Amino acid sequence: MKMKDLLLFLSYVLWGSADALHTDIHVVGCSYIHGGVMFGLDREELWYADFEKQMDVYPQPPFVQPISFGDGAYKIAVANLYGCRQFLQLSETAMKDFPPRRDAPSxxxxxxxxxxxxxxxxxxxxxxxxxxxxxxxxxxxxxxxxxxxxxxxxxxxxxxxxxxxxxxxxxxxxxxxxxxxxxxxxxxxxxxxxxxxxVDTPETPEKHKPSLGPAVFCGLGVIIGVLCAAGGTFFILKANKCI
The missing domain is CATH 2.60.40.10 (Immunoglobulins)
Known part of the structure:
Protein backbone atom coordinates (compact mmCIF):
# COMPACT_ATOMS: atom_id res chain seq x y z
CA MET A 1 0.00 0.00 0.00
CA LYS A 2 1.53 3.30 -1.04
CA MET A 3 1.17 6.43 1.01
CA LYS A 4 -1.19 7.93 -1.53
CA ASP A 5 -3.48 4.92 -1.23
CA LEU A 6 -4.29 5.67 2.39
CA LEU A 7 -6.07 8.68 3.74
CA LEU A 8 -6.70 9.23 7.42
CA PHE A 9 -8.60 11.98 9.20
CA LEU A 10 -8.08 12.54 12.92
CA SER A 11 -10.23 14.71 15.08
CA TYR A 12 -9.15 15.36 18.67
CA VAL A 13 -11.30 17.11 21.22
CA LEU A 14 -9.73 17.96 24.56
CA TRP A 15 -11.81 18.85 27.54
CA GLY A 16 -10.85 18.96 31.14
CA SER A 17 -11.26 20.32 34.59
CA ALA A 18 -8.92 21.12 37.45
CA ASP A 19 -8.71 17.40 38.32
CA ALA A 20 -8.75 15.57 34.98
CA LEU A 21 -7.99 15.82 31.28
CA HIS A 22 -9.73 13.60 28.71
CA THR A 23 -9.10 12.97 25.04
CA ASP A 24 -11.98 12.25 22.68
CA ILE A 25 -10.96 10.96 19.24
CA HIS A 26 -12.79 10.39 15.96
CA VAL A 27 -10.92 8.47 13.25
CA VAL A 28 -11.90 8.14 9.60
CA GLY A 29 -9.46 6.18 7.44
CA CYS A 30 -9.74 4.70 3.97
CA SER A 31 -8.08 3.16 0.97
CA TYR A 32 -9.78 1.89 -2.17
CA ILE A 33 -10.10 -1.52 -0.49
CA HIS A 34 -10.27 -0.92 3.26
CA GLY A 35 -11.92 1.66 5.47
CA GLY A 36 -12.49 2.40 9.11
CA VAL A 37 -14.48 4.79 11.25
CA MET A 38 -13.99 4.81 15.01
CA PHE A 39 -14.79 6.82 18.13
CA GLY A 40 -12.63 6.57 21.26
CA LEU A 41 -12.09 8.15 24.65
CA ASP A 42 -8.83 8.19 26.63
CA ARG A 43 -7.25 5.58 24.33
CA GLU A 44 -10.22 3.24 24.72
CA GLU A 45 -12.17 2.23 21.62
CA LEU A 46 -15.86 2.96 22.27
CA TRP A 47 -17.45 2.35 18.86
CA TYR A 48 -16.47 1.42 15.33
CA ALA A 49 -18.19 0.57 12.04
CA ASP A 50 -17.87 -2.97 10.68
CA PHE A 51 -18.27 -2.42 6.94
CA GLU A 52 -18.07 -6.13 6.13
CA LYS A 53 -20.99 -7.02 8.40
CA GLN A 54 -22.64 -3.63 7.76
CA MET A 55 -23.21 -2.87 11.42
CA ASP A 56 -21.86 -0.78 14.27
CA VAL A 57 -19.88 -2.42 17.09
CA TYR A 58 -19.43 -1.54 20.76
CA PRO A 59 -16.23 -3.43 21.76
CA GLN A 60 -16.33 -2.63 25.47
CA PRO A 61 -16.59 -5.55 27.98
CA PRO A 62 -20.16 -6.54 28.94
CA PHE A 63 -19.81 -5.14 32.47
CA VAL A 64 -19.21 -1.61 31.08
CA GLN A 65 -22.30 0.43 30.27
CA PRO A 66 -21.77 1.44 26.61
CA ILE A 67 -22.06 5.01 25.40
CA SER A 68 -24.67 5.05 22.64
CA PHE A 69 -23.87 6.87 19.41
CA GLY A 70 -27.44 6.65 18.13
CA ASP A 71 -29.25 4.47 15.60
CA GLY A 72 -27.90 6.44 12.65
CA ALA A 73 -24.22 6.13 13.57
CA TYR A 74 -23.49 3.42 11.00
CA LYS A 75 -25.14 5.38 8.16
CA ILE A 76 -23.04 8.41 9.07
CA ALA A 77 -19.93 6.20 9.04
CA VAL A 78 -20.80 5.00 5.52
CA ALA A 79 -21.10 8.63 4.40
CA ASN A 80 -17.74 9.43 6.03
CA LEU A 81 -16.12 6.53 4.18
CA TYR A 82 -17.56 7.68 0.86
CA GLY A 83 -16.28 11.23 1.45
CA CYS A 84 -12.86 9.90 2.45
CA ARG A 85 -12.52 7.96 -0.81
CA GLN A 86 -13.64 10.95 -2.85
CA PHE A 87 -10.99 13.09 -1.19
CA LEU A 88 -8.44 10.30 -1.67
CA GLN A 89 -9.08 10.32 -5.39
CA LEU A 90 -8.65 14.10 -5.59
CA SER A 91 -5.42 14.03 -3.58
CA GLU A 92 -3.68 11.35 -5.65
CA THR A 93 -2.18 13.86 -8.07
CA ALA A 94 -0.83 16.11 -5.34
CA MET A 95 0.77 13.21 -3.43
CA LYS A 96 2.18 11.20 -6.33
CA ASP A 97 5.75 12.43 -5.74
CA PHE A 98 5.76 11.77 -1.99
CA PRO A 99 8.01 8.84 -0.98
CA PRO A 100 6.08 6.16 0.92
CA ARG A 101 6.57 6.12 4.69
CA ARG A 102 6.83 2.65 6.15
CA ASP A 103 7.56 2.26 9.85
CA ALA A 104 7.76 -1.34 11.01
CA PRO A 105 6.13 -2.21 14.36
CA SER A 106 8.36 -1.13 17.22
CA VAL A 199 0.85 -23.14 28.02
CA ASP A 200 2.58 -24.47 31.12
CA THR A 201 1.10 -26.15 34.15
CA PRO A 202 0.34 -23.48 36.77
CA GLU A 203 2.81 -23.86 39.60
CA THR A 204 1.39 -24.99 42.93
CA PRO A 205 3.51 -24.06 45.96
CA GLU A 206 4.68 -27.17 47.78
CA LYS A 207 3.83 -27.50 51.45
CA HIS A 208 7.13 -28.09 53.15
CA LYS A 209 7.25 -29.90 56.48
CA PRO A 210 9.13 -28.20 59.30
CA SER A 211 12.83 -29.03 59.10
CA LEU A 212 15.17 -29.68 62.03
CA GLY A 213 18.22 -28.51 60.09
CA PRO A 214 18.10 -24.78 60.97
CA ALA A 215 17.18 -25.53 64.59
CA VAL A 216 20.13 -27.93 64.97
CA PHE A 217 22.55 -25.38 63.51
CA CYS A 218 21.17 -22.65 65.77
CA GLY A 219 21.46 -24.95 68.82
CA LEU A 220 25.01 -25.88 68.00
CA GLY A 221 25.88 -22.24 67.49
CA VAL A 222 24.56 -21.32 70.93
CA ILE A 223 26.42 -24.20 72.63
CA ILE A 224 29.71 -23.37 70.90
CA GLY A 225 29.28 -19.70 71.83
CA VAL A 226 28.73 -20.54 75.48
CA LEU A 227 31.76 -22.86 75.58
CA CYS A 228 33.96 -20.24 73.97
CA ALA A 229 32.80 -17.63 76.45
CA ALA A 230 33.44 -19.97 79.38
CA GLY A 231 36.93 -20.84 78.10
CA GLY A 232 37.79 -17.18 77.68
CA THR A 233 36.66 -16.36 81.22
CA PHE A 234 38.78 -19.23 82.60
CA PHE A 235 41.98 -18.02 80.97
CA ILE A 236 41.37 -14.39 82.00
CA LEU A 237 40.88 -15.35 85.65
CA LYS A 238 43.92 -17.61 85.58
CA ALA A 239 46.04 -14.82 84.21
CA ASN A 240 44.96 -12.63 87.13
CA LYS A 241 45.63 -15.53 89.56
CA CYS A 242 42.08 -15.51 90.72
CA ILE A 243 41.97 -19.32 90.47
Whole structure:
Protein backbone atom coordinates (compact mmCIF):
# COMPACT_ATOMS: atom_id res chain seq x y z
CA MET A 1 0.00 0.00 0.00
CA LYS A 2 1.53 3.30 -1.04
CA MET A 3 1.17 6.43 1.01
CA LYS A 4 -1.19 7.93 -1.53
CA ASP A 5 -3.48 4.92 -1.23
CA LEU A 6 -4.29 5.67 2.39
CA LEU A 7 -6.07 8.68 3.74
CA LEU A 8 -6.70 9.23 7.42
CA PHE A 9 -8.60 11.98 9.20
CA LEU A 10 -8.08 12.54 12.92
CA SER A 11 -10.23 14.71 15.08
CA TYR A 12 -9.15 15.36 18.67
CA VAL A 13 -11.30 17.11 21.22
CA LEU A 14 -9.73 17.96 24.56
CA TRP A 15 -11.81 18.85 27.54
CA GLY A 16 -10.85 18.96 31.14
CA SER A 17 -11.26 20.32 34.59
CA ALA A 18 -8.92 21.12 37.45
CA ASP A 19 -8.71 17.40 38.32
CA ALA A 20 -8.75 15.57 34.98
CA LEU A 21 -7.99 15.82 31.28
CA HIS A 22 -9.73 13.60 28.71
CA THR A 23 -9.10 12.97 25.04
CA ASP A 24 -11.98 12.25 22.68
CA ILE A 25 -10.96 10.96 19.24
CA HIS A 26 -12.79 10.39 15.96
CA VAL A 27 -10.92 8.47 13.25
CA VAL A 28 -11.90 8.14 9.60
CA GLY A 29 -9.46 6.18 7.44
CA CYS A 30 -9.74 4.70 3.97
CA SER A 31 -8.08 3.16 0.97
CA TYR A 32 -9.78 1.89 -2.17
CA ILE A 33 -10.10 -1.52 -0.49
CA HIS A 34 -10.27 -0.92 3.26
CA GLY A 35 -11.92 1.66 5.47
CA GLY A 36 -12.49 2.40 9.11
CA VAL A 37 -14.48 4.79 11.25
CA MET A 38 -13.99 4.81 15.01
CA PHE A 39 -14.79 6.82 18.13
CA GLY A 40 -12.63 6.57 21.26
CA LEU A 41 -12.09 8.15 24.65
CA ASP A 42 -8.83 8.19 26.63
CA ARG A 43 -7.25 5.58 24.33
CA GLU A 44 -10.22 3.24 24.72
CA GLU A 45 -12.17 2.23 21.62
CA LEU A 46 -15.86 2.96 22.27
CA TRP A 47 -17.45 2.35 18.86
CA TYR A 48 -16.47 1.42 15.33
CA ALA A 49 -18.19 0.57 12.04
CA ASP A 50 -17.87 -2.97 10.68
CA PHE A 51 -18.27 -2.42 6.94
CA GLU A 52 -18.07 -6.13 6.13
CA LYS A 53 -20.99 -7.02 8.40
CA GLN A 54 -22.64 -3.63 7.76
CA MET A 55 -23.21 -2.87 11.42
CA ASP A 56 -21.86 -0.78 14.27
CA VAL A 57 -19.88 -2.42 17.09
CA TYR A 58 -19.43 -1.54 20.76
CA PRO A 59 -16.23 -3.43 21.76
CA GLN A 60 -16.33 -2.63 25.47
CA PRO A 61 -16.59 -5.55 27.98
CA PRO A 62 -20.16 -6.54 28.94
CA PHE A 63 -19.81 -5.14 32.47
CA VAL A 64 -19.21 -1.61 31.08
CA GLN A 65 -22.30 0.43 30.27
CA PRO A 66 -21.77 1.44 26.61
CA ILE A 67 -22.06 5.01 25.40
CA SER A 68 -24.67 5.05 22.64
CA PHE A 69 -23.87 6.87 19.41
CA GLY A 70 -27.44 6.65 18.13
CA ASP A 71 -29.25 4.47 15.60
CA GLY A 72 -27.90 6.44 12.65
CA ALA A 73 -24.22 6.13 13.57
CA TYR A 74 -23.49 3.42 11.00
CA LYS A 75 -25.14 5.38 8.16
CA ILE A 76 -23.04 8.41 9.07
CA ALA A 77 -19.93 6.20 9.04
CA VAL A 78 -20.80 5.00 5.52
CA ALA A 79 -21.10 8.63 4.40
CA ASN A 80 -17.74 9.43 6.03
CA LEU A 81 -16.12 6.53 4.18
CA TYR A 82 -17.56 7.68 0.86
CA GLY A 83 -16.28 11.23 1.45
CA CYS A 84 -12.86 9.90 2.45
CA ARG A 85 -12.52 7.96 -0.81
CA GLN A 86 -13.64 10.95 -2.85
CA PHE A 87 -10.99 13.09 -1.19
CA LEU A 88 -8.44 10.30 -1.67
CA GLN A 89 -9.08 10.32 -5.39
CA LEU A 90 -8.65 14.10 -5.59
CA SER A 91 -5.42 14.03 -3.58
CA GLU A 92 -3.68 11.35 -5.65
CA THR A 93 -2.18 13.86 -8.07
CA ALA A 94 -0.83 16.11 -5.34
CA MET A 95 0.77 13.21 -3.43
CA LYS A 96 2.18 11.20 -6.33
CA ASP A 97 5.75 12.43 -5.74
CA PHE A 98 5.76 11.77 -1.99
CA PRO A 99 8.01 8.84 -0.98
CA PRO A 100 6.08 6.16 0.92
CA ARG A 101 6.57 6.12 4.69
CA ARG A 102 6.83 2.65 6.15
CA ASP A 103 7.56 2.26 9.85
CA ALA A 104 7.76 -1.34 11.01
CA PRO A 105 6.13 -2.21 14.36
CA SER A 106 8.36 -1.13 17.22
CA UNK A 107 6.72 -3.46 19.74
CA UNK A 108 4.87 -6.78 19.61
CA UNK A 109 3.72 -8.55 22.79
CA UNK A 110 1.66 -11.68 23.42
CA UNK A 111 -0.01 -12.31 26.77
CA UNK A 112 -3.22 -13.65 28.35
CA UNK A 113 -6.05 -11.42 29.45
CA UNK A 114 -6.68 -13.39 32.65
CA UNK A 115 -4.55 -15.54 34.93
CA UNK A 116 -4.09 -18.94 33.30
CA UNK A 117 -6.10 -21.89 34.60
CA UNK A 118 -6.02 -25.14 32.65
CA UNK A 119 -9.28 -25.95 30.83
CA UNK A 120 -10.74 -22.53 31.72
CA UNK A 121 -11.72 -20.11 28.95
CA UNK A 122 -9.28 -17.28 28.43
CA UNK A 123 -8.12 -14.77 25.82
CA UNK A 124 -4.74 -14.45 24.16
CA UNK A 125 -3.80 -10.87 23.28
CA UNK A 126 -1.33 -9.85 20.57
CA UNK A 127 -0.48 -6.16 21.09
CA UNK A 128 1.18 -4.45 18.10
CA UNK A 129 2.31 -0.83 18.21
CA UNK A 130 4.58 1.74 16.55
CA UNK A 131 3.78 1.01 12.89
CA UNK A 132 2.82 3.16 9.90
CA UNK A 133 0.80 2.98 7.72
CA UNK A 134 -2.13 1.04 9.12
CA UNK A 135 -3.25 -1.69 9.30
CA UNK A 136 -1.21 -4.75 10.23
CA UNK A 137 -2.21 -8.33 9.50
CA UNK A 138 -2.24 -10.73 12.45
CA UNK A 139 -2.68 -14.50 12.16
CA UNK A 140 -2.74 -17.19 14.85
CA UNK A 141 -1.47 -20.76 15.11
CA UNK A 142 -2.06 -23.53 17.65
CA UNK A 143 0.57 -26.25 17.79
CA UNK A 144 1.78 -25.20 14.35
CA UNK A 145 -1.65 -25.21 12.72
CA UNK A 146 -3.45 -22.04 11.61
CA UNK A 147 -6.46 -21.25 13.76
CA UNK A 148 -9.10 -18.58 13.20
CA UNK A 149 -11.97 -19.54 15.49
CA UNK A 150 -12.67 -16.90 18.12
CA UNK A 151 -10.17 -14.40 16.71
CA UNK A 152 -10.73 -10.68 16.30
CA UNK A 153 -8.74 -7.47 15.79
CA UNK A 154 -9.65 -3.87 16.56
CA UNK A 155 -9.37 -0.86 14.28
CA UNK A 156 -5.95 0.88 14.18
CA UNK A 157 -5.63 3.35 17.03
CA UNK A 158 -3.37 6.41 16.44
CA UNK A 159 -0.46 7.13 18.77
CA UNK A 160 0.74 10.63 19.59
CA UNK A 161 3.85 10.19 17.41
CA UNK A 162 1.80 9.50 14.27
CA UNK A 163 2.14 5.71 14.37
CA UNK A 164 -0.61 3.21 15.16
CA UNK A 165 -1.55 0.47 17.60
CA UNK A 166 -3.70 -2.59 16.95
CA UNK A 167 -4.76 -5.35 19.32
CA UNK A 168 -5.66 -8.84 18.12
CA UNK A 169 -7.42 -11.36 20.36
CA UNK A 170 -7.90 -15.13 20.29
CA UNK A 171 -10.35 -16.99 22.50
CA UNK A 172 -8.75 -20.21 23.75
CA UNK A 173 -8.90 -22.91 26.43
CA UNK A 174 -5.44 -23.54 27.89
CA UNK A 175 -4.28 -27.15 27.77
CA UNK A 176 -0.94 -28.30 29.13
CA UNK A 177 1.74 -28.38 26.44
CA UNK A 178 -0.14 -26.32 23.84
CA UNK A 179 1.91 -23.76 21.91
CA UNK A 180 0.30 -20.66 20.36
CA UNK A 181 1.79 -17.99 18.15
CA UNK A 182 0.73 -14.68 16.67
CA UNK A 183 2.30 -13.66 13.36
CA UNK A 184 2.41 -9.98 12.43
CA UNK A 185 2.79 -8.80 8.83
CA UNK A 186 3.32 -5.18 7.75
CA UNK A 187 4.63 -3.22 4.78
CA UNK A 188 7.61 -2.05 6.84
CA UNK A 189 8.75 -5.60 7.66
CA UNK A 190 11.04 -7.66 5.48
CA UNK A 191 9.70 -10.81 7.15
CA UNK A 192 6.82 -11.50 9.55
CA UNK A 193 7.27 -11.02 13.30
CA UNK A 194 6.31 -14.09 15.35
CA UNK A 195 5.61 -14.20 19.07
CA UNK A 196 5.20 -17.54 20.90
CA UNK A 197 3.08 -18.40 23.94
CA UNK A 198 3.53 -21.75 25.73
CA VAL A 199 0.85 -23.14 28.02
CA ASP A 200 2.58 -24.47 31.12
CA THR A 201 1.10 -26.15 34.15
CA PRO A 202 0.34 -23.48 36.77
CA GLU A 203 2.81 -23.86 39.60
CA THR A 204 1.39 -24.99 42.93
CA PRO A 205 3.51 -24.06 45.96
CA GLU A 206 4.68 -27.17 47.78
CA LYS A 207 3.83 -27.50 51.45
CA HIS A 208 7.13 -28.09 53.15
CA LYS A 209 7.25 -29.90 56.48
CA PRO A 210 9.13 -28.20 59.30
CA SER A 211 12.83 -29.03 59.10
CA LEU A 212 15.17 -29.68 62.03
CA GLY A 213 18.22 -28.51 60.09
CA PRO A 214 18.10 -24.78 60.97
CA ALA A 215 17.18 -25.53 64.59
CA VAL A 216 20.13 -27.93 64.97
CA PHE A 217 22.55 -25.38 63.51
CA CYS A 218 21.17 -22.65 65.77
CA GLY A 219 21.46 -24.95 68.82
CA LEU A 220 25.01 -25.88 68.00
CA GLY A 221 25.88 -22.24 67.49
CA VAL A 222 24.56 -21.32 70.93
CA ILE A 223 26.42 -24.20 72.63
CA ILE A 224 29.71 -23.37 70.90
CA GLY A 225 29.28 -19.70 71.83
CA VAL A 226 28.73 -20.54 75.48
CA LEU A 227 31.76 -22.86 75.58
CA CYS A 228 33.96 -20.24 73.97
CA ALA A 229 32.80 -17.63 76.45
CA ALA A 230 33.44 -19.97 79.38
CA GLY A 231 36.93 -20.84 78.10
CA GLY A 232 37.79 -17.18 77.68
CA THR A 233 36.66 -16.36 81.22
CA PHE A 234 38.78 -19.23 82.60
CA PHE A 235 41.98 -18.02 80.97
CA ILE A 236 41.37 -14.39 82.00
CA LEU A 237 40.88 -15.35 85.65
CA LYS A 238 43.92 -17.61 85.58
CA ALA A 239 46.04 -14.82 84.21
CA ASN A 240 44.96 -12.63 87.13
CA LYS A 241 45.63 -15.53 89.56
CA CYS A 242 42.08 -15.51 90.72
CA ILE A 243 41.97 -19.32 90.47
Missing amino acids: GVMIYTRNEVELRAKNTLVCHVTGFYPAPVKVSWTKNGQITTGGSSINNPYPNKNGTFTQIARLQFIPQQGDVYSCTVEHLGLTKPLIKIYN
